[in-house]
Amino acid sequence: MESSHAVGARVRAPEPTIAPIASLAQRVLTGDVVLPKFQRGFVWTPEQVLYLLDSVRRNYPVGSLLM
Numbered sequence: 001m002e003s004s005h006a007v008g009a010r011v012r013a014p015e016p017t018i019a020p021i022a023s024l025a026q027r028v029l030t031g032d033v034v035l036p037k038f039q040r041g042f043v044w045t046p047e048q049v050l051y052l053l054d055s056v057r058r059n060y061p062v063g064s065l066l067m
Helices: 021-030 046-057
Strands: none
């Protein structure tokens, strides 16, 4: 069965990388990364958002972002 990719095109295997939050935000602002519309409403409280941002600022591990 033939792939829907162009013949001869190579698909690069995903590799985990570490990127600063500022560079990810810049990629969103420039349109390099497009955020999808979510299928459900926002469920975090403002306090929970602040806790997450505090964890990021302190370089605590907060999980992964799949892109």
